[in-house]
Structure formats: structure tokens, C-alpha cells
Amino acid sequence: MKNNILIFVVISLISGVTSYIALDNLLIAIAVLVVFLIMSIFVFSPMLSRYALKVKKFHECYHFINNFVIALSIKKSISGSFETTVNSMPNEFIELCEGLENMNEKEKLTYLSSYFNFHVYQLFIQIIDLWEDQGGDILQMSKYLITEIRYNEEYITKTDSLSKHKYVEIGILWTFSLLVVVILRFALKDFYQSIKNQLLYMLAIAIVMVFILLTMFLLISKGTSLKLKGNHHEKNS
Amino acid sequence: MKRTLKERINLLGLSYPREMFIMAMLLVAFTIGGIALIVFLKELYIGIFVVAVGPISIFFYIGRYSSIEKVHEKEHVDELISLLSYFEIFIFNGNNVYNSFKKLIPYTSTFMNDAITTLLSMIDSDKSVGPYITFAGKFKSHVIESLLLSIYQMVDNGENISQFSEFDILFGNIRSKFQEDLIENKKRGLDTFNSFPLIGAGFVTIALSISILSVIGDYINVI
Numbered sequence A: 001m002k003n004n005i006l007i008f009v010v011i012s013l014i015s016g017v018t019s020y021i022a023l024d025n026l027l028i029a030i031a032v033l034v035v036f037l038i039m040s041i042f043v044f045s046p047m048l049s050r051y052a053l054k055v056k057k058f059h060e061c062y063h064f065i066n067n068f069v070i071a072l073s074i075k076k077s078i079s080g081s082f083e084t085t086v087n088s089m090p091n092e093f094i095e096l097c098e099g100l101e102n103m104n105e106k107e108k109l110t111y112l113s114s115y116f117n118f119h120v121y122q123l124f125i126q127i128i129d130l131w132e133d134q135g136g137d138i139l140q141m142s143k144y145l146i147t148e149i150r151y152n153e154e155y156i157t158k159t160d161s162l163s164k165h166k167y168v169e170i171g172i173l174w175t176f177s178l179l180v181v182v183i184l185r186f187a188l189k190d191f192y193q194s195i196k197n198q199l200l201y202m203l204a205i206a207i208v209m210v211f212i213l214l215t216m217f218l219l220i221s222k223g224t225s226l227k228l229k230g231n232h233h234e235k236n237s
Numbered sequence B: 001m002k003r004t005l006k007e008r009i010n011l012l013g014l015s016y017p018r019e020m021f022i023m024a025m026l027l028v029a030f031t032i033g034g035i036a037l038i039v040f041l042k043e044l045y046i047g048i049f050v051v052a053v054g055p056i057s058i059f060f061y062i063g064r065y066s067s068i069e070k071v072h073e074k075e076h077v078d079e080l081i082s083l084l085s086y087f088e089i090f091i092f093n094g095n096n097v098y099n100s101f102k103k104l105i106p107y108t109s110t111f112m113n114d115a116i117t118t119l120l121s122m123i124d125s126d127k128s129v130g131p132y133i134t135f136a137g138k139f140k141s142h143v144i145e146s147l148l149l150s151i152y153q154m155v156d157n158g159e160n161i162s163q164f165s166e167f168d169i170l171f172g173n174i175r176s177k178f179q180e181d182l183i184e185n186k187k188r189g190l191d192t193f194n195s196f197p198l199i200g201a202g203f204v205t206i207a208l209s210i211s212i213l214s215v216i217g218d219y220i221n222v223i
Helices: A002-023 A026-075 A078-087 A091-098 A105-114 A119-134 A143-187 A189-195 A199-224 B005-011 B016-041 B044-092 B097-107 B110-125 B130-137 B142-156 B161-222
Strands: none
Touching: A002 A026, A002 A143, A002 A199, A026 A078, A026 A119, A026 A143, A026 A199, A078 A091, A078 A105, A105 A119, A119 A143, A119 B044, A119 B097, A143 A189, A143 A199, A143 B044, A143 B161, A189 B161, A199 B161, B005 B016, B005 B044, B016 B044, B044 B097, B044 B110, B044 B142, B044 B161, B097 B110, B097 B142, B110 B130, B130 B142, B142 B161
């Protein structure tokens, strides 16, 4: 989160400074800086935080189900498997489960479906219910579920890496594009005094700044969109 | 059969009056903006250009309905493939085909909910392959038709394990391909942003060139 904010502040500063260099107008430069900061703090950063939380929860869900199934195949008891699995999870998750002391292990498992808001977790609960009723080999019973979760995990890991790579790539490309504006301003200094107050030139700089914001918004929207089935976007299609 | 604009908008689940309002607003905004540029800033050509952008923007706005239709069709196929992963879990854990479809309902979108409910009610009265073909017809994909036929064969052969294996192999391949497509689509979607900075730089360069030419023009006029 802090890293994101820092990066966005740097981007806002670069945009503000470029506007100042291009237009020689402090008021417009400050306006650009403020708009970029507002968008970063209230739009872009929350989008990235929501995405990070969703990814973190899915990783936890993956580890929880995987560890629980393995523990259950060895211990053959829900309470023992729950305890073993919870102890292998991050501290934050252990603290969450410590707050559920008045529930039995089965109730805790069901309660966790509000934390792991994914379809795969609900399917996991159904398989555990079935195992409780009929018995059987839990490793076999959850074979297809584990495969499905692994597919999702692989999808998240690969697309996350693709998105981060693209953020850097587009960042570099925009830096070069803004450099063009700065270089032209100094290279054409004889004309600059005449054109800096022209409406078309001012509009062009304004449109480029809006275009940068639009690129950031669309890129982050695309980069943070995940096709993970769950209640958070159940009615999406 | 050619649908009217109103029918297309309604089929996409959008509000017809709202869409009409947006189009009218686009037209009004560009027209007022263009007239303001001509009247107050005496920029005739830019003003005419801004006014002309109005009808063009509406043309593109209507054009987006085709894209939304394609996106919806693809989303439906994607959703069904995801649901068939769950279907496989239910079948493998001892449910029959009918119950497995029924158990999918809590995980479905409105469209899929309707489609599966219709399929189940058709199966109640027709034990032939018909309901499966009708269901597959709702998705514009041959893959879905093959999968549904494979599911029907499972039913037709008393839902024995060898039929399940055939379905498993077929679906396994489709699921892997679906996974690759998901990642490839995301990559393709992200790649579209590569042109944005170039468009930005190009735009500034053109604006600068026009500005410089107009300054040169002024100098020539003075001479």
C-alpha cells in the first residue's frame, strides 16, 4: 500500500512538472498535480488494495483447502484437521479463528465461507459434508476440486506477473512520450513563446494529461480484474 | 432475423430510455461545446470539428452493442465451462447428472440459472437428447455441444464410470484450453495499452506542428 502511494506520488509529480515545463503556467501545473494525487489516493490505490486483498485471500483459501484435505486424509477427524490446518496459516488468520472459540470445528469451517468468499470454498464445504455423511477417501473425493483450485492459483500467478510487467512497460513508454513534450519545448524555444498560449497547444497538453489518467485507470482496471468465481461477483454474466 | 435497436438494447439488459438519454446528451454536449468555441473563442474550424464529433461518437456508441453482445456470448460459454468443473466434482462424488445440474444452480448467473432451470424442466418431460441439444444451442460454441452430447451419453448408458471417464478426458482438454485462453486474453487485453503512449506523443507532435505552422503563417502575413 505504502509503495503504491509512493509510486503514484512520483507519477503525479512527473505529470505536474511536465505540465509546467510544457505550458509555463504554475496554476495549471498545480491543478494537474492535485488531480493526479486525488485520482491516485481515491481511485487507483483502493483498486490495487482490493485486488491485493482478493489475491491474498485466494492464496490463503488454496493453502487452507489443500492442507485441510491432506490433514483429514491422515487424521480422519475434522476437529484435528482444522487445528493442524489453522496452525499452518498466517498469524492474521489464526487470530481470526481464535475469535471463533464458541463454535465447534464444523461451524468454524462453515463460518469461514464468509471469509473465503469463493465458490471453490463452498464446494469444499459440500465435499466435507459428504465425507461426514458417507465417509470415503477424501483425497479422491476432492481430486477435482483441488485441480480446479490449482487452475485458479496458476491463473492468478501468471496474470499477476503479466500485469506487473505491463505496468512497468507502459510506465516507461509514457515517460518517453512525456520526454518528447519536454524536448520539443526546449528544441523549439524560438517558437515556444508564441505557441505556449495557443488554445490548440494548451488543449493538446490537457488531453495528454487526461489520456495518461485514462490509461492508468484502464490499465489498473484490466490488471486487477480476476475471473474468480465467488459471491463478490456472482451475477456478473 | 434483424433486430431493432430497442430490442438489441433490451436483450443486452440495458435500459432503452437511459441509452437514448446518453446518446442525446452526447450530441447536445458536443454541439454546445462546438458552438461555444465558434462564438466565444472565434475558433471556427475547431468548433466545426467538435460539433462533427457528436454524431461520430453516437455511431461508435451504437457500435459498442455488437461488442457487448460478443462479450456476453463469450462470458456465457466461460461460465458454463467453469460450472462444468463443479459439475464434474458433483458427478464424481456420486450424484447423477440431473442432481449435479440442480446443484449448480446456487453458483449461476441469472442467464445460466434460467438456462439450467429450463434444461431440468425439459429433462423431466423428455428423456431424449433434445433438451441437451436445446441447452447447448444457447451457447455459440461447438465445444459446448460436444460436452452436452457427452453428458447425454453418460445418462443414456446408465451413468456408468466408463462414460464418466470419456467425459473427463474431453472436459480435461477443454478446461486446459480454457485456462490457456483466459491467460492469453488477459495478455492480449493488456497489450492494447502499448499504443496509448504513442498516441499521446503523436497527438502532442501534431498539435505542436499545427501551432508552429500557424505562427509561421502569421510571420509570413506580417512580412
